[in-house]
Amino acid sequence: MAKRKPKSEGEMTWRDLEIGAIVTEPGNASRYKTGDWRSQRPTYDFKKCIKCALCQIFCPEGCIFQNDEGNFEADMYYCKGCGICARECPTGVITMVEEEE
Amino acid sequence: MADRVGIEVSVAIGDAVKQANVDVIAAYPITPQTHIVEHLAELVANGEVDAAYIPVESEHSAMSACLGSAAVGARTFTATAGQGLELMHEVLYVASSMRFPVVMTVANRALSSPLSVWGDHSDVMAVRDTGWIQIFTENGQEVVDHIFCAFRIAEDNKVLLPVMIHLDGFHLSHVIEPITFPDQSKVDKFLPDNKYPLPLHPDKPVTMGDFAPPIIYPEAKWAQEVNLRASKEIILKCWQEFGEIFGHHYSPVERYHSEKAKVLLLTMGSFSETAMTAIDKMRGEGRDVGLVRLRLWRPFPFEELRRAVEDAETLIVLDRALSFGGPGGPVCSEVKAALYGQAKKPKVVSFVSGIGGRDISPGDFEEIINKGITISEKGSPNEFEIFGVRE
Ligand code: SF4
Ligand code: SF4
Numbered sequence: 001m002a003k004r005k006p007k008s009e010g011e012m013t014w015r016d017l018e019i020g021a022i023v024t025e026p027g028n029a030s031r032y033k034t035g036d037w038r039s040q041r042p043t044y045d046f047k048k049c050i051k052c053a054l055c056q057i058f059c060p061e062g063c064i065f066q067n068d069e070g071n072f073e074a075d076m077y078y079c080k081g082c083g084i085c086a087r088e089c090p091t092g093v094i095t096m097v098e099e100e101e
Numbered sequence: 102m103a104d105r106v107g108i109e110v111s112v113a114i115g116d117a118v119k120q121a122n123v124d125v126i127a128a129y130p131i132t133p134q135t136h137i138v139e140h141l142a143e144l145v146a147n148g149e150v151d152a153a154y155i156p157v158e159s160e161h162s163a164m165s166a167c168l169g170s171a172a173v174g175a176r177t178f179t180a181t182a183g184q185g186l187e188l189m190h191e192v193l194y195v196a197s198s199m200r201f202p203v204v205m206t207v208a209n210r211a212l213s214s215p216l217s218v219w220g221d222h223s224d225v226m227a228v229r230d231t232g233w234i235q236i237f238t239e240n241g242q243e244v245v246d247h248i249f250c251a252f253r254i255a256e257d258n259k260v261l262l263p264v265m266i267h268l269d270g271f272h273l274s275h276v277i278e279p280i281t282f283p284d285q286s287k288v289d290k291f292l293p294d295n296k297y298p299l300p301l302h303p304d305k306p307v308t309m310g311d312f313a314p315p316i317i318y319p320e321a322k323w324a325q326e327v328n329l330r331a332s333k334e335i336i337l338k339c340w341q342e343f344g345e346i347f348g349h350h351y352s353p354v355e356r357y358h359s360e361k362a363k364v365l366l367l368t369m370g371s372f373s374e375t376a377m378t379a380i381d382k383m384r385g386e387g388r389d390v391g392l393v394r395l396r397l398w399r400p401f402p403f404e405e406l407r408r409a410v411e412d413a414e415t416l417i418v419l420d421r422a423l424s425f426g427g428p429g430g431p432v433c434s435e436v437k438a439a440l441y442g443q444a445k446k447p448k449v450v451s452f453v454s455g456i457g458g459r460d461i462s463p464g465d466f467e468e469i470i471n472k473g474i475t476i477s478e479k480g481s482p483n484e485f486e487i488f489g490v491r492e
Contacts, residue, residue, distance in 0.1 A: 009316045014324035019261055020200035021321040022299050023308035 034061060038081030040096040046071045048091045055085035055094065105281045110241035110273055113280045114180070114206055115140030117248035119150045120288045124175035124295075127155035127166035131185040132218045133270035134208040138180055160185040164192035164203075171201035171263075172309055174300035176252060179203065182270055183210030186224045190231070196263045197232030198325055199309055202255030202295065203263040205233075206244065208274040209370065211457040219458020220270035222370065222421040225398070226431040232325055234264040234332055235398040237369045241278035244268050246349050249283070249292055254339050256295045260332045267398070269371040271458065283347055291346060333400050353402035354409045355394045358384060362391030365413040365447065366470055369395045369432060370421070372461055379466035390470055395432065403439050410440070416447040417473030420485075421455045429453070429485030448477040451485035459489060 007016060018024055046069070055072050056064040063078035064085060074085065086094035108116070114137045118126070126145065128138040145154040155170075157163045160181050170177040181189060186207055196203050210224055211217035225235070234254065238244045244266060251264040268274055283291075299307055313321050333353070344350035357377055359365055368376050373394040380392045393409045395402075410416050420430020428434050429451035440446040450473040455461045461469075469488055476486065 009314070012317060012320060014320040014327065017317075017321055017324050019299060020198060020309065021311060021313060021317075021324070022199075023311050024299065024305075026306045026308075 033077055034063075034080050035077045038076075038079060038099050040081040040083060041076065041099050042074050042079065042081075042083075042085055042094045043097050044071065044073060045093055045095070048093045050091055052090065054088050054090065058084050058088040060084060103281050103283050105279055107277055107279050108241075109136065109275065109277050110244055110268065110280075111136030111208070111275065112140045113241055113245050113278075113282075114248060115144060116282060117245040118178050119144050120282065120285060121178075121248055121252050121292055122176065122289070123150065123152050123178045125153045125155065125167070125170035125177045126179065127157055127163045127170065127177070128179045129157050129160050129163045129181070129185060131160070131182050131210075133210060133220070133274045134180045134182040134185070134206070136274065137206060137208070141178075160188040161192060164189040164196060167203045167205075168192065168196055168199065168201055171196070171203050171297070172199070172301045174295055174297035176256070176295045177201075177203045178205070180206040180208070182208040183212060183218070183224045186228055187212065190228060193228055193231040193233060193263075195310065197329075198321070200261040200325075200328070201263055202252070202261055202297070204248070204251040204255055204266070205263065206248075206266045206268060208270040209267055210270040217457040218270070220272050220421075221456040221458065222267075222431075223423070223456070225265075225267055226422040226424070228265075229399070229431065232262070232329060233399060234260075234262050234329070234336070235267060236264065237267045237394075237396050237398055238273070239371050239373050239394070241273065241276070241280045242349065243351075244273070245280055245282065246343065246347065246351070249288060250339050250343055250351070252295075253292050253343075254332070254336050256297070257335050257339075258296065258298055260328070260335050261297070262329060262332055267370065273371045287346060291343070330400050333397070333402065336397065351396060352405070353395075353397035354405040355396055356409055357392040357394070359391035359393050359409060359413075361412055363389040363413060364415045364470065364474055365391050365393055365410055365417070366466070366473075367393050367395060367410075367416060367418045367432070367436065369398070369419075372419070372421070372455055375461060375463055376419075376466050379463040379470070382463065383467060383470065401435060401439070406436065406439050407443060407446075410447055411443070411445050413447040415450065415474055415477040416440075417450045417452060417470060417477075419455070419461075419469065420451065420453045423453055423456065427484075433485065450476045450481075452488050453485055454488035461489065465489060 144150040212223045340351040418433035433451035
């Protein structure tokens with residue numbers, strides 16, 4: 001949040017906040033690691049993938065992208081582990097497993 | 102030359118807002134505030150004010166529209182009363198925590214039920230903690246003066262907080278008074294353009310009202326508290342400068358024959374003027390009584406209040422609102438809290454009266470003072486006394 005020279009939120013004092021805690025750096029929400037919330041992670045059996053992109057459309061986090069091989073895969077910095085992609089994939093590519101990190 | 106005219110206070114507010122060169126008015130009519138926004142709507146429709154008037158479907162929307170307007174740096178005004186203020190409630194917090202300099206007049210009104218359109222301070226007390234600067238006025242001239250002061254204070258870049266100007270519904274909003282309007286050139290000089298430092302603008306995108314996890318929310322709230330407290334210095338400076346230019350002087354706690362008086366009455370709002378009549382009569386009869394009037398309700402003027410009452414033996418606080426099941430009138434609770442740790446302090450007696458528009462006459466004030474003195478001498482089993490209610 002706030003301030004041009006980014007301090008981590010844990011280091012910021014009330015003095016570091018802009019008036020009204022206004023955020024002046026556009027797009028800095030991309031630094032917010034929603035992947036921290038995850039208790040399950042998606043795993044893939046890409047052989048079955050028909051590249052329909054349904055997982056990408058349904059992912060509430062918008063964190064599924066095509067990798068270099070053209071497969072649809074979650075960016076684990078953001079993936080919250082909700083399992084919607086696994087539920088929606090028509091060919092059963094995705095299996096959710098317990099997060100052990 | 103400044104104009105002195107006989108005018109209804111609500112209409113005078115509209116004219117003052119015009120003089121303040123407002124950009125946006127978003128409002129929903131509610132008795133006894135209606136004449137204020139009605140007059141402004143007329144001024145805008147007639148082209149006499151170069152402002153946008155946003156008619157909305159509720160007070161919640163009125164304040165929400167004000168947020169958007171203030172966010173782009175427009176000078177923003179609204180008015181409401183009673184239930185309307187309560188319907189705005191959650192948005193009031195947003196205005197102050199986003200630091201938007203909205204100015205609002207509140208024609209103080211009782212709350213339902215039973216339905217009452219008449220005046221008291223129940224509506225104010227329910228929004229006490231919303232983070233707004235809150236100023237009480239006693240007559241039409243004070244309301245008009247405070248339109249200019251409120252914009253000046255709110256928009257000061259060291260403050261950037263919304264300001265509520267309280268005036269008693271009907272007792273003040275609907276009376277015709279002689280009011281002096283200042284010269285436009287002086288107003289323009291006193292009230293420079295609104296320069297909101299971080300307005301919404303496509304060239305410099307910002308995010309307002311962002312999400313704050315526990316790791317940063319307390320810091321954001323503390324910043325707000327520090328800022329509201331610090332606004333007092335700017336308020337004092339504004340009033341001083343206003344006094345120098347326009348000849349009307351204001352302070353957070355106003356005193357009337359209170360120096361060295363043994364018994365003090367404390368009031369807020371237009372009933373203070375009736376109380377003065379009672380004080381005059383009693384002093385004429387040799388009674389050692391005085392009056393203190395709280396003008397600045399938020400930020401609460403702790404120092405000024407302590408100084409004003411420290412030499413008294415008895416302080417009788419009149420509230421025009423109930424805190425149901427609580428310690429008495431809300432003003433009295435705050436006053437007691439402010440004095441609790443003081444070595445030298447008067448005995449404090451709490452009265453609630455004048456709710457739902459019931460008058461308090463000068464004679465009633467005398468009776469309140471006399472009863473208060475008796476209670477302070479003999480004590481009372483009650484947390485507070487209700488005055489003027491048939492038992
Ligand atoms: S588990 Fe949820 S958040 Fe993660 S990639 Fe699948 S749909 Fe997106
Ligand atoms: S929904 Fe399944 S098949 Fe479709 S692109 Fe995603 S992983 Fe591949």
